[in-house]
Amino acid sequence: MLARLSICIRAFTCAAAATCAALSFAANASSDLPRESRVPGGVALINVGRADEPKPTVTRDGASVWTVKRADAWVAVVGIPLAATPGEQTLNVTRDGIAATVPFTVKEKRYPVQHVTLKDNAMVEPPADVIARIERESAHLKTVRSTWREDAATSAAFTLPAKGRLSGRFGGSRVLNGKPRAPHAGLDVAIGTGTPVVSPSDGVILDAGDYYFCGKTMFIDHGNGLLSMFCHLSEHTAKVGERVAKGQAVARSGATGRASGPHLHWTVYLNGVSVEPELFFAAKQ
Template identity: 45%
Template sequence: MNSKLTSRLFRAALPLLLLASFTAGATALPKESRVPGGIALVPVPGSSDLAPTVQFNAYRVAVVRRDDQWVAVVGIPLAEKPGELKLKVSTPSGTTEVPFRISDKIYRTQHLTIKDQRKVEPDPDDLKRISAETKRSDAALSKFTATEAPALQLISPVEGVRSDSYGSRRVFNGQPRNPHSGMDIAAAKGTPIRSPAAGTVVEAGDFFFNGNTLYIDHGDGLVTMYCHLDTIKVKLGDRVAQGDLLGTVGATGRVTGPHLHWGVALNRAMVDPALFIGAK
């Protein structure tokens, strides 16, 4: 084939090559569900080459470029009331508010029996420990590490039966407690737990309620947590790739049997992990 014909064919194919490249590199977003505990995908203003800075409830929000539009990927706390909410959007030209609305969602109630009554009614020393651990957990879940390509598509961290317990109002030994803020995945003790995306271990240890626990920072306000582990196979500061071994399923902390409690925080809001699996 002569050089002129080759050049013409390349020029004709170039737009298709660029389109394929853009499509392959497009950020996969989680499923949208504008309810307490869900995710809102909100278009926000910004220049074509500079992403705006977006905040919700004083926490920074992930922003991605999609279809020539900046989109804020907003985690909605379980405690939010239905109605209009507002994002704070900052660009070089100034700061504005972008409203969006959420609907109500009724979650079920679970009644559970715990053998260790201290896990339901902690003593004074336990409460001191819980207070210190809560601060550590909050610091880990509040992280925002800016990246060039947010990891917003996840794989399930463990093979097992996923419950629909996220958001359920829990009653332990007849006493109401906070709603369940993660997904329970039933699996045998020792089942491998693998990282759902690349990230960095930012907290690890034995927690009063959560047992052996890990926190992974995936960047752009996305942090995952893993509770009740039997063994932890990584340490603070480790960088992990998607699929790397994190630990094994156990029954440590406040549990009724072996399982993984998998939590996902987005701009510090604990949201439904199911929205990140099979992202569109």
């Protein structure tokens, strides 16, 4: 038993695929996993052990990581933060009470700068009387983002939640009314107010609220730390706690919160960090 474990842990730190021949695997062979892109804001599919061994517990930066059996391996589906520094990152993997560190390399990616003009400057430089509200909402949204629900049926084979021109891509650093702001953590779809918005995959409605920046907002929990967030909605049509199927309408689009016009903003979270939604489509949109 000890010998087998030591082989396994040694394999974790194995950098060259050829030397891991004993643990051959097909991490990205399954169509219900996202496409891999080891860049800030991307997703890494990391082999964390042989499928005939017990399921390991995997965390990154303290957050649980979706780990799924594929072919002859356990695969960790890891969201990489947009703010990650390119270079070596690590996963913490525990099996049978033994902890190991699995390194993986994140490559640099330069996202374009996006300039956006907002008529309401209070959305760029919030007045003092809304700061307490923003802080309260920020704490609440952080709790929502860190939700963890085990689900054996989680599927990352997403459908676009609304059909329309992709008007704002993920990851671009944002300049709002000339002021540098956080990068764009989602995908924008240009659709008119009142257009039905559908769930990209099966899930449970996790949260529905009205927040200062995001406006009317809905979170869907797809299981195992994979979440969708919709912002700037005009209406919630599904209720918190309701199970929804892929393609089922859950809300209507709008322009509430910090929006330059009607559109859907969609963020995909994985292990608590926002990642590129387009990796969850079988082919690039």
